[in-house]
Amino acid sequence: MNTLDELALPVMLSFLPVILLLPFLLEACTRIGFVRPNARRHPLFYVFTPVLSLLVYISLAVLFWHPIIAFAAWLLVYVGLTVISNVKNKVLGEPLNGPDLETARHLFIYPEFYVAYVGETRVVLVFGLFTAGVVTSLALETSFSQHLPFLPDNLAWAITLVAWCGILWMLAKLLARVFTQARARKLGFLFDTNTDAVRFGLFPLMPLYGLMLMDRAENPALRKKHASLKAPASAPDLIAIQAESYFDLDRLYQRIDGFEGHKWQQLEALRTAGAATGTIEVPAWGASTMQSEFAFLSGVPNDALGIDCINPYQRAAHTGLETLATRLKAAGYRTICIHPAKKEFFRRETVIPKMGFDDFIGIEAFEDAPRFGLYVSDEALADVIEETMATHRQASDAPLFLFVITIESHGPWKPGRLADWIDEAAATETDPTRDPSFALYRQHMDNVTEMFERLGPEAPKESLTRPRTMAMYGDHLPAYHELFERHGLDGKAVDYVLWHSDKRLEQEDGLRIEDFADRFLKIAGF
Template identity: 60%
Template sequence: MFLTLPTFMGFLALAVIPFLLERFIVIGFTKPQEKRHALYYLGTPITSLLVYISFAALLGHPMIAFAGWVLVYGGFTVVSNLKNGVLGEPLVAHDLETARHLFIYPEFYVDYVGSTRLLTVVGSFVGTILLSYIFEPSFASMQSTLPTWAAWALGLIMWILAIAISGKILGSFLHPARARRIGFTFDINTDVARFGHFPLMLFYASMLMNKERSPALSVKHQPLSHPGTKPDIIAMQAESYFDIDRLYHLIPGHADHSWQPLNALRAAGAATGALTVPAWGASTMQSEFAFLSGTDNAALGIDRINPYQRAAYTGVETLATRLRAAGYHTICVHPAKKEFFRRSTVIPKMGFEEFIGIEAFEGAARFGPYVSDKALGDEMEAIITRHKETSDKPLFLFAITIESHGPWDAGRLANWLDEKALEEADPSRDRAFALFRKHMDNVLNLFTRLGPNASTKRSDRPRVLALYGDHQPACHELFAKHGFEDRAVDYILWSSMGDIQNPGKLAVHELGSTTLREAGFEGLEN
């Protein structure tokens, strides 16, 4: 009989152990005080059994299935806590889709997880599989009169169908409106505290199968209207940019520190200010989508965590589509692999006629591990020159920097400068932040080059520049040490048509319209 006492005890253990593991899940830098929802107690054993049965159907052996279960529950616990330690939020279902990024940019992840940990986990799992195949009979050989391979294939097909149907049903039940009524906020820390880490994986994955999208994505704007010569518009999303004086002013003895490159831009007529963004430490796509679409990230429901996973595929109106309809040529340039965050598919869908990636930077200078902002500036100037030689259309150029991407480990810039001297000269006396600050100097040099310093080299078409940070750098310990708790980044706006009246603190989804207004477009919504 299949349901023997040992089998029953095994399934009971699989249902109970996850409740113990949940106690090891770290939630946020400061754990939210949330009461567990009833779905936590229902979802925890169901999720655990689904994981085990899925491995059992796929791999066909009891102990291999258990090894898979241990890999998922143990591995997710460790990786989730590592992610939380850096970014202040646990692992969620959306992160599973980004696992493909391990093969695109392994250094973005392996450097944080550690190659030794990764190899140990993978090696243990592979070793367990080999031992189990040698010494353990399969489910199919124990249960079926069919040939073993046929019984295994039939069981796997039936299980895949069952999972797909169940996922669709659960996803339909947890549609956006009902999910919010139940208590889902789509703030990761709050939802993990309420519903549990492992059940939330199941709930979020099911919601992603629901095709209903946020009504906020269906908003249509009036066509853009401009009374005169339309200026070129250059927008830059600068990796982890923020006004570093906001930190330095909290460090004893540095309350009057002045970041000279930024002050020079202000003297040249640039407006600067704080910018609220949905992301912190990572999740670039949240701020990027909010800027381009003009949509408040909080209004996206399940898509707020990764808008590029689903929302951006649905024909969203963006800054690029609006400017393209107004006669602009639209180009996006990013000196990195275009497949990251699926930008190779997403960026054209959001209205860009050209998307220039790492292929244009072969042999380009680097500053640290990545293409330098100086090399990015060279390419941007070349793009502008080529455009002016072949077209009389105004240009919308959106650039995404990468030079300052973390982590900022010792030795990162050793081939370019004296890191020890840089650390000693920095008010933070922190090696990582001193290296990061050097990258911030470079991004301001890029802005100055394309803005105030470019005025004598430009044709008679005006130019408007906008720069903003996608999120703050993942420097939680340093920030906490000095009481720096503000999660906002900063923006810079400059126009060749004259000084800009400072618009004050903005949200990133408002910055696009603000830029259009400074470019002279009329009839924009408030």
């Protein structure tokens, strides 16, 4: 046995104080919320934190089969997650949580949604240093197999890995039977990421939320049933648009000195055409589109979902619940969802059919469509909507429900994004905020309201073979916390637009997204 072999055990033991204590220091460095919730640490925090840290190190040691490489990986996990969590919190006002780890697959679908905020240089540097450490350790460090000379190296590693994975799986199953959502509530869990992270810790909260996702107890809120819909004599075509990051710009502009009387002309044109506008409360802020999307389609309040409130598309949407689409389908409507993006994002390729849609049109229908910035333009989206409606009319006389999810205005809105389309400097100069990023975002808001006008008030009369009712709402506010805070715009409320081809509508503020579908149907004559 050489010197490195003799040092293996002392080296591992020397890691122990760091493994047990560093997570507490990192927890102290974790940022939680734009304003940290006023909550005290739960006693279980002081138990979960070191135990979890030790389990993570052992798991990495079994995986990498080298004690120093495992320690480097452990540091990467703990320090890396702290940094990433703080970046997320700075942008969205919320730290990492367990369901976020499930959506890590999105890094390979739309990496720009995430890497742009963390920074490409930072990502490359971290993984570069880790790779260098692994190569160095492999050259100088012996594996655990040296202590199991009676087995071939690879066989010893494989047996140990399988055995450890089995132990972790059985432990998780056992804990999931004990640590249910009901038990968690008794311990003080609120399923509010910020408050729960303050009380139980960033790192323990990730696996604890994961355990609760293994709870198979039925949620009564997902079994809610509505009365059967009865369509009016002349059933209207219905178009509901979930507009990425949409809100009434004047709610910000009119707070800026010198712009108190500002009128956003695109939205004013819709009001003049008889549309109703107003604020609507949504559960999401800056991201988490699926929370608002699920609440609109299902009518279930986000705060009634328990652990599924964070990502309803992970479990709740797979339960066969009643939705706006299933209700309209039962009333004779053809139901189609259109989203000019990759269908696998948020697992919509599975979720959308389960929520009652006959067809789901994704990015494959927009391969040659023009972009405005990074993504398919709202103008191109309007083209496909009109084509879809025309094709349907030729094949069927059934009324149509379209649920449209835009993507043109998806962030981040970095300067240079629209340089090939507009004069960005001029746009910044004329925007009341004088913010280069917000000035670009505003271009997208102009486009989505113009799309609504094109499909609604400006639609050719010959295309309206039926009455038409339209709704549009924002999935969440754009992630401009510092800008909004500077001008006193707070809360999560976005805005909606409602329009009917045959009547003028009255404005109403204070709607809630889970009630918006019923409001939409009422205006349509149901």
